[in-house]
Amino acid sequence: MAERPGRAPRKPRTAQVVRTERLTPHMQRVVLGGEGLTGFAADTCTDHYVKLLFGPPGVTYPEPFDLERIRAEFPREQWPVTRTYTVRAWNPEHRELTLDFVIHGDEGLAGPWAARVQPGETVLFMGPGGAYAPDPSADWHLLAGDESALPAIARALESLPAGARAHAFVEVSGPGEEQKIDSDAEVVWLHRGDRPVGEALLDAVHALEFPQGRLHAFVHGEASFVKELRRLLRVELQIPREDLSISGYWRLGHNEDGWQAAKREWNARIEAEQESGGAAAA
Ligand SMILES: Cc1cc2nc3c(=O)[nH]c(=O)nc-3n(C[C@H](O)[C@H](O)[C@H](O)COP(=O)(O)OP(=O)(O)OC[C@H]3O[C@@H](n4cnc5c(N)ncnc54)[C@H](O)[C@@H]3O)c2cc1C
Numbered sequence: 001m002a003e004r005p006g007r008a009p010r011k012p013r014t015a016q017v018v019r020t021e022r023l024t025p026h027m028q029r030v031v032l033g034g035e036g037l038t039g040f041a042a043d044t045c046t047d048h049y050v051k052l053l054f055g056p057p058g059v060t061y062p063e064p065f066d067l068e069r070i071r072a073e074f075p076r077e078q079w080p081v082t083r084t085y086t087v088r089a090w091n092p093e094h095r096e097l098t099l100d101f102v103i104h105g106d107e108g109l110a111g112p113w114a115a116r117v118q119p120g121e122t123v124l125f126m127g128p129g130g131a132y133a134p135d136p137s138a139d140w141h142l143l144a145g146d147e148s149a150l151p152a153i154a155r156a157l158e159s160l161p162a163g164a165r166a167h168a169f170v171e172v173s174g175p176g177e178e179q180k181i182d183s184d185a186e187v188v189w190l191h192r193g194d195r196p197v198g199e200a201l202l203d204a205v206h207a208l209e210f211p212q213g214r215l216h217a218f219v220h221g222e223a224s225f226v227k228e229l230r231r232l233l234r235v236e237l238q239i240p241r242e243d244l245s246i247s248g249y250w251r252l253g254h255n256e257d258g259w260q261a262a263k264r265e266w267n268a269r270i271e272a273e274q275e276s277g278g279a280a281a282a
Contacts, residue, residue: 030098037095041128042097143168198221
């Protein structure tokens with residue numbers, strides 16, 4: 001049975017790596033397949049995501065994998081941790097799930113895993129979750145993000161009907177990270193170079209002359225620039241909350257465990273401060 005969008009379902013699936021491809025120097029594609037994808041569905045949202053599970057090195061879990069049992073029987077430090085990745089493509093006919101990973105150095109779990117994983121290896125994941133697809137009744141669309149949001153932005157652009165009005169801004173480290181997106185919409189590629197993540201994106205979106213009419217926006221990536229763009233969209237331009245999909249996908253200096261644990265409070269604080277007109281959260 002197809003799963004409904006929203007939060008990622010908590011029952012893990014097992015998949016095998018079918019193939020990998022280095023799309024650009026810092027973006028690795030990993031295609032998953034196998035029996036475990038039977039019944040998987042990811043076609044209602046363009047930001048569908050899955051949560052990959054990584055156990056600590058040296059820890060093996062009983063078969064079949066049962067998260068509830070692990071949580072009941074293993075000490076907390078041996079529980080698997082999760083890493084969230086957008087469904088760049090789902091092909092139900094071939095039962096193939098495509099994920100694109102930013103290769104951001106030696107730190108972390110998922111980035112280094114994607115850089116070295118080989119066909120045939122097994123991976124566990126939960127999902128999909130998801131919440132956004134471009135609203136066809138909007139007059140225009142704004143899509144803005146760094147490379148972590150590129151898979152979702154690309155999928156959204158590819159879903160837009162011909163003639164839909166969209167302004168898309170993607171910040172990447174340099175020209176070698178640009179990708180071909182199968183869409184008529186023009187993508188403005190911003191090259192970070194030595195600047196802090198998000199700075200080029202903030203300048204570009206601030207410089208945009210916002211068209212008339214109802215906007216539907218998708219803004220994701222590193223948490224600090226997302227916070228600033230939220231201020232522009234919600235506070236200065238008074239875009240209704242329901243017309244914005246906006247959140248930090250990751251936070252500089254924090255791994256996903258730390259960021260996800262703090263995210264709810266971070267979002268609540270920013271919302272309270274921005275909407276009461278006070279100082280921004282640090
Ligand atoms: C809904 C959702 C969808 C996402 N989709 C994608 C996707 O399709 N592709 C993708 O690559 N990411 C995506 N992300 C972001 C991804 O989950 C995080 O970047 C995650 O932290 C990467 O895990 P890691 O194990 O590689 O690094 P972690 O162990 O989480 O972090 C280690 C260190 O690396 C830094 N770091 C983490 N991510 C980046 C980055 N992108 N660039 C530079 N430094 C980084 C951290 O700040 C930390 O200092 C998504 C996040 C969410 C919430």
